[in-house]
Amino acid sequence: MTALDTSNTGALPDSKPTPRLTSLSHGGGCGCKIAPGVLSEILKNSSNLPIPPELLVGIETADDAAVYLLNENQALIATTDFFMPIVDDPYDFGRIAATNAISDVYAMGGTPIMALGLVGMPINVLPLETIGAILRGGQDVCRDAGIPIAGGHTIDSVEPIYGLVVLGLVHPSRVKKNSGAQAGDVLILGKPLGVGILSAALKKQALSAEGYACMVATTTQLNKPGIALATMPAVHAMTDVTGFGLLGHGLELARGAGLQMQLQLDQIPLLPGVLELAAQGMVTGASGRNWASYGAQVALPAGISAAHQALLSDPQTSGGLLVACAPEAADEVLACFGAHGFADARVVGQMLPGQGVQVI
Structure with a gap:
């Protein structure tokens, strides 16, 4: 695939080209x-x-x-x-x-x-x-x-x-704080990860037209399911995954509840092609700064690739909702996401006694 041409052909009144x-x-x-x-x-x-x-x-x-x-x-x-x-x-x-x-x-x-x-x-x-x-x-x-x-x-x-x-x-x-999760809750992520990876590729002019369209589609999808999720008593906590990445915002949820968040790596949804782009070095500086800030509180599985680790701390612009709910409500929560067009929503982990984040 050819890289997306992101040049702007507009011009200033004095005929200088408009900068990207x-x-x-x-x-x-x-x-x-x-x-x-x-x-x-x-x-x-x-x-x-x-x-x-x-x-x-x-x-x-x-x-x-x-x-x-x-x-x-x-x-x-x-x-x-x-x-x-x-x-x-x-x-x-x-x-x-x-x-x-x-x-x-x-x-x-x-x-x-x-x-x-x-x-x-x-x-x-x-x-x-x-x-x-x-x-x-x-x-x-x-x-x-x-x-x-x-x-x-x-x-x-x-x-x-x-x-x-x-x-x-x-x-x-019906206020859904990020501190209300309970032990035994399952975690559901509404959007796939990888926006920061795509943005890094775009800045290096290495993002395909398909990748750009995917990036815009996910970052302009309003998290409207949050309104309906607030009416469900079995939904105990919500937050959205943005600049601190899944690990960073997950840690906030875990700290607030006094629990450990356990994430299942192979269940975390990813945007198409981002794992390959991350392996090519298309990562943001913010991903590394995020990891430096909280990596000591995260237990990663042995042998995890650098690309996968980067995606876990990847800054998400306009990312998905992260929902902690009782296990018996998981199907209802997923159905709510699906009814609003969030086809990639997945159960990605659970809340356990302890502290920090464990990725398995």
Whole structure:
């Protein structure tokens, strides 16, 4: 297969060629996240702030969004997410960034109600048409989610940045924290892994057109099953797998519950071709930073390949929901994913007494 041509044929008013979006940023998508270990050090004193009783979910377990109690029937979910380009097509970049931001509301079990745009662009570098296409991509995803972009903020920045603040609502009894898993729960992953691998190949202009289409399809699929999953009492915990990879977000779930997460390597779904690309060295720097931050808390099977290890810490932009549920509810959870078009959802492990993550 030939590599995808990601060049942008647009031109600035002075006839200079428009640069590739990914060439303007030092990292892309959720791979831009600060490494987990560094972030933990930065935030170590943040818990000293006063916490009102209405704040049902804050920063205590690094959950996906904040949740604030409004009344006995409603809680407000608030989250924000933004990053630099992971692709060169501006419309696709906008769609991916918006899908990723809205996901945190679904991961808490909520229904999004509105968004605010966060826009930082190098105004003297990118044509206004390119910036407009980014915003249009975000607007179209919000339309699919059934919410308006009701405002926002823009700045002139060195690197292109786009994302959203997203607000949602959930019944207080249906909030799905990342800390609620129980011993014996099975783990279900909604989307296959490998977005970071594909993005690395794209940046090196080694990604096929088929690979690019696959990457855009998975990163623009809204995690809408989260709304229905929140109504199931046997679903005990949810989170979405994003920049820290499956291992990193799995560790957050395990720590919050005071349990060990056991993952079955051969059951973890992967995007087509990513194992081969990883074996060719198409990995992001964020994958290595992730592993350096939490690798000591992960037990890997003997003989695991470097490619497989990279995929477990691979940063997922707009990744899938990771659900902990009672074993008897697994079929119902998988059926919910299937009804929303998530054909690759799989049981990938279980929660056991202990700590950390074990991969078998």
